[in-house]
Amino acid sequence: MLTNLQTLRSFVTLVRAGxxxxxxxxxxxxxxxxxxxxRDLEHQLRVTLVxxxxxxQLLTPEAEELAPKMFRAVESIxxxxxxxxxxxxxxxxTPAARRPDHSSP
Known part of the structure; x- marks a missing residue:
């Protein structure tokens, strides 16, 4: 699971920048x-990207396959x-009194 959006943004920028x-x-x-x-993204996804x-430092075939999905994810976000x-x-x-309380389980 991705835990850091910036890792994804960095990879997408790397692909676009070359x-x-x-x-x-x-x-x-x-x-x-x-x-x-x-490297963090590779670890999170458990795949070598570069x-x-x-x-x-060309992209791996796995990265070539995943890149379009990553582009869409970053664009959606x-x-x-x-x-x-x-x-x-x-x-x-929204007044503080009306905001939903997400602190309790």
């Missing part, structure tokens, strides 16, 4: 942070975030 360094620049991270995110034996932000700007805040 290199760790370009992805890092786009994300305003260091290349080592992007590499760590990709062929590190090659100097160009971005749309959800935009919708939530837009809704929050348009409607008054």
């Amino acid at each position: 290199s760790i360094h370009r992805a890092a620049r786009r994300l305003h991270y260091s290349p080592s942070t992007v590499r760590a995110h990709v 062929d590190r034996k090659r100097p160009d 971005a749309a959800l975030e935009e919708h939530a932000a837009s809704t929050a700007e348009q409607s008054p805040a």
